[in-house]
Structure formats: C-alpha cells, structure tokens
Amino acid sequence: RKExxxxxxxxxxxEGATVAFNCTYSNSASQSFFWYRQDCRKEPKLLMSVYSSGxxxxxxxxxxxxxxxxxxxxxxxxxxxxxATYLCVVNIANTGNQFYFGTGTSLxxxx
Amino acid sequence: xxxxxxxxKFQVLKTGQSMTLQCAQDMNHEYMSWYRQDPGMGLRLxxxxxxxxxxxxxxxxxxxxxxxxxxxxxxxxLLSAAPSQTSVYFCASSKAVRSGNTIYFGxxxxxxxx
Numbered sequence: 001r002k003e004x005x006x007x008x009x010x011x012x013x014x015e016g017a018t019v020a021f022n023c024t025y026s027n028s029a030s031q032s033f034f035w036y037r038q039d040c041r042k043e044p045k046l047l048m049s050v051y052s053s054g055x056x057x058x059x060x061x062x063x064x065x066x067x068x069x070x071x072x073x074x075x076x077x078x079x080x081x082x083x084a085t086y087l088c089v090v091n092i093a094n095t096g097n098q099f100y101f102g103t104g105t106s107l108x109x110x111x
Numbered sequence: 112x113x114x115x116x117x118x119x120k121f122q123v124l125k126t127g128q129s130m131t132l133q134c135a136q137d138m139n140h141e142y143m144s145w146y147r148q149d150p151g152m153g154l155r156l157x158x159x160x161x162x163x164x165x166x167x168x169x170x171x172x173x174x175x176x177x178x179x180x181x182x183x184x185x186x187x188x189l190l191s192a193a194p195s196q197t198s199v200y201f202c203a204s205s206k207a208v209r210s211g212n213t214i215y216f217g218x219x220x221x222x223x224x225x
Binding site: 044099 | 207
C-alpha cells in the first residue's frame, strides 16, 4: 500500500469555480503535511503546509483530519494560473526525515 | 538565492555509459535526497543522506550510487546507464529531522538513455 494516495484527476473546472482535492496517508506516525504545486516540466514547489487546526492562504484552504488520516485542499475562485499538478506530501520523522509524495492531482482551469 | 542547484539540466546517454548528476545546496541543510519522477509513478526516492558521510537507500536505489563528502554536495552516479533510467531526476534538501520542515527541490535533470 502506498504511503500517500491521491485521486489523479484530471480535474477540469471553469474559471471562478471551487475545487477540492483529497489525499489519504497510511502511516499514523506521520507528523508534517504539505501541499506542493508542480507546473509542467518544473520542480515541485511548496504551496502550503497543513496544520491540525486547518489553515488558509488567500483562496487556498488546507485541512487535516488525523483520525481519518486524510488531508484536503480547497481552491476557491479558480484562476487560469492555478492549472498545475498538486502533490500531497507527508513527512514521517521516525523514518529518517523521509518525505512521501502522492502521485499528484492534475487541475486545468478553463476560461 | 541559489537554493538547490542541479546540473546538467538535460543529458542524453548511450546504454552502458556512466555519468554523474551534480547537486549542491547553500542552505546548510542536513538532509539531501534524490528522486526520480516518471509518468503515473510520482516521485520515487532513490537515495538520501541525513548528513555528511551518511547515505542510505530509498525505494529505487539499484543502478545508482551516491556520496556525501560535504554538507553542500550530493552527487548521484549512474554506473551503467539503461533505458529504464530515462526519467526526470530531482535533487532536494531539507533541514534535519524536525517536524514541520519543508523540502526544497532543484530544477530537475532530464535524462534520456538510448
């Protein structure tokens, strides 16, 4: 079983739409959680960390449910520039600071 | 603001050739790692290091060697290239084991083995 699983999509949404991505992780010892964004032929870049209480950064909201071991990302008022692949990332400190990546969810925002 | 620097960006190799992908970071990060990314497979860990002089295998280490003689550098060596090693390679670094640290990536190296 993979450490981190995501729906690969693709999600094709119109501009202005709200879209949500979910991710599940299997290791209950997971300590840190992130969403990364990866543009085509580019490296992954940190979008936001995910905290237990939930956190928001502009149009982006991240939630963590430790009991159910899932993480979510909500994007409101989608922009064309939001088109990218979104990676769910989990850090498990007791595995030597290993980071585990989902395969990514592809988002295309359509004009 | 160099961050994580990888070279070369593009490389074509013939089967059986060897080469080294270079990686350097200037953030004094203890943790460095190499990933390969293939369509539909996501990022897979090849090797990692938690500090100078310490390396360990990841999920897909076969055919690759690494060394960590300094905190800054973490080269990845392909010993005898095979077509199955055609991929995009990312070097990454992070601070030491500590909850909440993020991981930073180099721009990637596109390798084709023919």
